[in-house]
Amino acid sequence: MKTLKIEDLSKNFGSTEVLRKINLEIDEGNFLVLLGPSGCGKSTLLNIIAGLETINEGNVFIDDYNVSKVEPKDRNIAMVFQSYALYPSMNVRENMIFGLKQAKTSKEKIEQQLEKVSKFLQVDQLLERKPSQLSGGQRQRVAIGRALVREPRIFLFDEPLSNLDAKLRVEMRREIKKLHQQLKTTVVYVTHDQTEAMSLGTRIAIMNHGVIQQNDTPENIYNRPSNTFVADFIGSPSMNLIKGSLKESSGEISFTASGSNFEIPVKGYEFKDKSNLNNKEVFFGIRPEHIYFKKSNESDFEINLRADLSEYIGHEQIMTFDYANQEILAKFPSTIKIELAKETKLYFDLTQISLFDAQTEERI
Amino acid sequence: MQDNIKSSYQQLEQKSKYTNVFLRWFLYFVLILFASYFIFPLYVMVVTSLKTMEEIRQGTLLSWPSGLNFESWAVAWGGRGYGAGDTFLRPYFWNSIKMVVPAVFFSTFIGAMTGYVLTKWRFKGDSWVFLFLLFGCFIPFQAILLPMARTLGVLGISNSIIGLVLVHTVYGIPFTTLFFRNYYVSVPTELVKAARIDGAGFFKIFFKILLPISAPIIVVTVIWQFTQIWNDFLFGSTFSFGEAAPIQVALNNMVLSSTSVKEYNVDMASAIIAGVPTLIVYVLAGKYFIRGLTSGAVKG
Numbered sequence: 001m002k003t004l005k006i007e008d009l010s011k012n013f014g015s016t017e018v019l020r021k022i023n024l025e026i027d028e029g030n031f032l033v034l035l036g037p038s039g040c041g042k043s044t045l046l047n048i049i050a051g052l053e054t055i056n057e058g059n060v061f062i063d064d065y066n067v068s069k070v071e072p073k074d075r076n077i078a079m080v081f082q083s084y085a086l087y088p089s090m091n092v093r094e095n096m097i098f099g100l101k102q103a104k105t106s107k108e109k110i111e112q113q114l115e116k117v118s119k120f121l122q123v124d125q126l127l128e129r130k131p132s133q134l135s136g137g138q139r140q141r142v143a144i145g146r147a148l149v150r151e152p153r154i155f156l157f158d159e160p161l162s163n164l165d166a167k168l169r170v171e172m173r174r175e176i177k178k179l180h181q182q183l184k185t186t187v188v189y190v191t192h193d194q195t196e197a198m199s200l201g202t203r204i205a206i207m208n209h210g211v212i213q214q215n216d217t218p219e220n221i222y223n224r225p226s227n228t229f230v231a232d233f234i235g236s237p238s239m240n241l242i243k244g245s246l247k248e249s250s251g252e253i254s255f256t257a258s259g260s261n262f263e264i265p266v267k268g269y270e271f272k273d274k275s276n277l278n279n280k281e282v283f284f285g286i287r288p289e290h291i292y293f294k295k296s297n298e299s300d301f302e303i304n305l306r307a308d309l310s311e312y313i314g315h316e317q318i319m320t321f322d323y324a325n326q327e328i329l330a331k332f333p334s335t336i337k338i339e340l341a342k343e344t345k346l347y348f349d350l351t352q353i354s355l356f357d358a359q360t361e362e363r364i
Numbered sequence: 365m366q367d368n369i370k371s372s373y374q375q376l377e378q379k380s381k382y383t384n385v386f387l388r389w390f391l392y393f394v395l396i397l398f399a400s401y402f403i404f405p406l407y408v409m410v411v412t413s414l415k416t417m418e419e420i421r422q423g424t425l426l427s428w429p430s431g432l433n434f435e436s437w438a439v440a441w442g443g444r445g446y447g448a449g450d451t452f453l454r455p456y457f458w459n460s461i462k463m464v465v466p467a468v469f470f471s472t473f474i475g476a477m478t479g480y481v482l483t484k485w486r487f488k489g490d491s492w493v494f495l496f497l498l499f500g501c502f503i504p505f506q507a508i509l510l511p512m513a514r515t516l517g518v519l520g521i522s523n524s525i526i527g528l529v530l531v532h533t534v535y536g537i538p539f540t541t542l543f544f545r546n547y548y549v550s551v552p553t554e555l556v557k558a559a560r561i562d563g564a565g566f567f568k569i570f571f572k573i574l575l576p577i578s579a580p581i582i583v584v585t586v587i588w589q590f591t592q593i594w595n596d597f598l599f600g601s602t603f604s605f606g607e608a609a610p611i612q613v614a615l616n617n618m619v620l621s622s623t624s625v626k627e628y629n630v631d632m633a634s635a636i637i638a639g640v641p642t643l644i645v646y647v648l649a650g651k652y653f654i655r656g657l658t659s660g661a662v663k664g
Binding site for chain 1: 563
């Protein structure tokens with residue numbers, strides 16, 4: 001049984017297609033993060049799961065029951081919003097129990113739930129306050145509390161941290177993580193922040209233009225991006241994509257960047273399909289953190305590149321190198337001194353590379 | 365050299381001090397001038413209403429009354445006590461109250477409801493509906509006189525207070541809708557979504573969540589509608605006469621149709637009585653208006 005299943009879901013607003021043939025499954029207790037740039041349809045997808053938006057095509061199942069035509073309140077879900085959406089005229093207590101009262105829950109049960117949740121979230125001292133008298137973090141807690149008291153099957157979070165300042169955001173992120181570890185409820189969480197996605201999710205679905213680009217564990221998203229969009233979107237600075245072609249001679253496959261004749265052997269790379277690789281136009285992907293200043297593995301590949309630019313950011317520095325007129329970024333500890341406009345000896349970690357078809361932009 | 369610079373700074377400081385003092389006095393002078401210009405008509409009205417006819421004939425417009433003589437006020441409100449031809453304001457004042465209270469209530473309520481739907485329950489073509497409603501704000505009063513008279517006739521409520529309530533409600537809806545729509549646009553729609561997930565329906569969301577935070581805009585709308593309807597003369601004089609007339613029509617009849625001597629003191633007292641309710645609404649509601657704005661209750 002899947003806690004949440006989305007089947008061939010499509011959605012359009014007028015002639016604009018927002019979601020295209022979305023398929024998604026979540027197992028009980030998982031934390032799924034929908035990640036993507038703004039306008040990719042992730043919030044719309046969340047609203048559809050909540051029942052706040054109608055569906056044009058496809059179905060949504062919760063616990064194998066088709067809820068596509070079920071009212072939001074009957075879907076056994078709870079949602080936390082970006083603006084918290086606390087009812088301004090009600091105090092914290094009324095805000096938290098509003099849903100239970102609508103559902104005609106018994107007084108004792110309401111009180112019991114309220115006490116449990118408000119203690120748990122440490123808002124039991126704030127029950128008589130109005131939302132306008134709370135700080136950002138407290139509002140966030142109350143908003144989560146309002147969702148918790150309903151004991152839902154699925155929690156939906158719509159960018160809940162983006163209204164908080166940087167320090168509080170990190171704190172609340174940890175709290176949400178703890179919360180999930182304790183309660184083990186299924187969560188669907190929308191964000192455009194990759195750090196949030198990486199640190200919270202047990203699975204991440206990366207979306208762009210209404211299509212899920214990759215739905216995988218955070219490790220696989222980072223290490224084995226399924227196309228150039230994912231490769232480019234995740235990581236800061238993002239993955240270097242070097243344009244070039246593959247060459248196959250006597251069973252050895254190597255990569256040559258366009259405009260150069262320097263060959264990089266890629267024999268260790270796990271190709272999905274080993275046929276027709278000769279002369280294939282590809283992007284050679286390597287993350288800035290996988291370019292080393294010192295050789296650390298036997299398989300590291302030595303290469304000489306000219307340093308063009310240095311960006312110092314405290315604990316590390318980002319260097320820009322020139323590789324056959326293509327820019328390559330690398331990340332080093334800031335203790336290393338590299339002279340600009342000079343050839344520097346660097347090492348590519350070839351166990352960490354990704355190769356993409358230049359036409360389809362898919363991983364090969 | 366040092367002393368030179370110092371003394372030149374002192375000179376400049378002195379100079380700017382004089383300039384500031386002069387400008388300040390000039391500012392007060394202009395403000396007082398304008399203030400008296402505005403208060404002048406009210407002064408003349410109040411003073412004249414407290415004089416006897418004898419005093420009015422002998423004194424000047426600005427002269428102070430001999431004492432607090434409220435007789436003309438009593439005449440304006442309650443008449444002289446003889447039968448036919450004696451027009452006084454009391455019954456028409458109550459006519460106006462009976463007209464203005466329901467008309468303000470219904471137009472405000474319907475405006476709030478329409479604004480709520482147009483912002484929080486968007487539907488296909490809703491912006492067209494709003495556009496057409498906006499047109500209503502630009503239709504001149506005169507343009508709807510004939511069709512409205514016909515409508516009231518068909519409904520059988522011409523020359524009645526109910527008829528006037530209907531006219532003012534209908535004519536007010538575009539304005540009240542505009543006010544509420546613009547207010548509710550700034551209220552996050554996430555509130556409505558949260559309430560829907562919590563299980564609240566269309567009316568519950570309106571009454572429990574949106575209406576309690578609408579105090580500032582309700583006050584604005586009430587002030588606007590009350591002033592419009594209370595001060596209206598055209599609809600009142602067109603769609604009602606005699607017994608059912610509102611106060612502005614009665615005031616006009618009183619001042620224009622007196623056959624004998626012009627009683628300026630009674631006319632002035634009547635005019636003030638007819639204007640006082642709007643003043644009261646401004647004074648009372650204006651305070652709530654400021655309070656509503658400063659409480660910052662809207663932002664979730």
